[in-house]
Amino acid sequence: MTNPKLELSSKLTPLFDYIKKNQESRKIRETVELAATFILISFFLFFAIRPTVLTISALIGEIKSKELLSKEMKKKISSVILAQDLFSQVQERYSVVESCLPVLPRFSQATSQIEGLLTQQLLEVGKLDFQIKAGQYFSTSIATASSFTSGINLIAALLQNRRLLEIPNLGFSVDKESTGSRQVTLNLPLNIYYWRDQVREKK
Amino acid sequence: MLAITTFLAIFVLIVQKSYDSLMKATVEAKKSNLIIPIDPNLDLTILDLIEKRQEFLPTP
Numbered sequence: 001m002t003n004p005k006l007e008l009s010s011k012l013t014p015l016f017d018y019i020k021k022n023q024e025s026r027k028i029r030e031t032v033e034l035a036a037t038f039i040l041i042s043f044f045l046f047f048a049i050r051p052t053v054l055t056i057s058a059l060i061g062e063i064k065s066k067e068l069l070s071k072e073m074k075k076k077i078s079s080v081i082l083a084q085d086l087f088s089q090v091q092e093r094y095s096v097v098e099s100c101l102p103v104l105p106r107f108s109q110a111t112s113q114i115e116g117l118l119t120q121q122l123l124e125v126g127k128l129d130f131q132i133k134a135g136q137y138f139s140t141s142i143a144t145a146s147s148f149t150s151g152i153n154l155i156a157a158l159l160q161n162r163r164l165l166e167i168p169n170l171g172f173s174v175d176k177e178s179t180g181s182r183q184v185t186l187n188l189p190l191n192i193y194y195w196r197d198q199v200r201e202k203k
Numbered sequence: 204m205l206a207i208t209t210f211l212a213i214f215v216l217i218v219q220k221s222y223d224s225l226m227k228a229t230v231e232a233k234k235s236n237l238i239i240p241i242d243p244n245l246d247l248t249i250l251d252l253i254e255k256r257q258e259f260l261p262t263p
Contacts, residue, residue: 038206042213050217057221058228065232072238083243093250100253108261116259162256 101164105130105138105194113163114142114190121146121154136196137166142188148172151186158190166191 102109107130118125123144132138146154151172158165171187232238 035206038210042206042210045210045213045217050213050220053217053221054224057225061225061228064225065228068229068232069235069237072240076237076241079241079243083241083245086243086245090245090247090250093254096250096253099258100256112259112261157257160256162253162258 099162101193101195103195103197105132105192107138110140110163110165110192113161114140114158117154117157117161118142118144120157121150123150123154133191137191137193139189139191141190142186145183145185147182148184151184154186155188158188164193166193 099109110130111128114128115125123146126142126144128140128142130138130140142154155167155170158167168189168191170189173185173187175183175185
């Protein structure tokens with residue numbers, strides 16, 4: 001007599017084996033499907049979504065930067081308009097700047113200053129020669145005989161004059177023969193400046 | 204696992220590149236010379252100093 005339980009289990013074992021194998025192959029299939037899905041999504045992401053997203057973000061960035069520039073430029077334009085208004089208010093004083101640092105050399109104006117100062121110090125007005133130099137100035141030289149004090153006063157007055165000038169060096173000399181007369185010979189080279197407009201010269 | 208990692212890596216790369224291109228234009232605009240402000244205030248004290256100095260008018 002055979003055991004009914006044994007018979008049942010021997011009949012069911014192939015069934016269980018079959019179900020088990022089926023389940024494993026389903027797992028493998030599902031895994032493969034999932035992996036293929038992710039790979040396809042990655043492919044789509046890289047070749048389709050990526051260029052679009054990059055272009056969109058670049059354009060948005062461009063828009064933001066242009067908005068920022070536009071805002072700052074509006075502020076700058078207001079500042080320029082304000083500066084123009086302020087400049088127009090002081091334009092009448094432009095002649096003050098022109099008398100100090102003129103656009104052109106204005107030799108006659110420079111001569112007037114030197115002559116005026118020499119006359120003020122009761123010194124002899126001699127000949128003035130002007131030489132135009134490479135930089136933004138021309139040079140001349142004063143040679144005169146005076147007392148030491150007058151010489152110093154002349155130098156101080158030249159440096160305080162409205163016309164912009166520079167004294168690169170100065171020389172005092174005393175002639176042996178005129179030692180008693182307390183006169184010194186003053187040698188004073190001057191560099192007189194002007195606003196050389198290099199932009200206009202290039203045009 | 205490899206597929207998921209690949210997907211995540213590509214996703215992070217795209218996010219990083221898009222943020223970079225978004226911010227790049229703004230950063231360059233901030234560095235631009237056009238954005239330097241102008242001070243409209245004029246210094247008029249120098250005019251007062253020049254006016255105080257002596258000037259000799261040309262003799263006719």
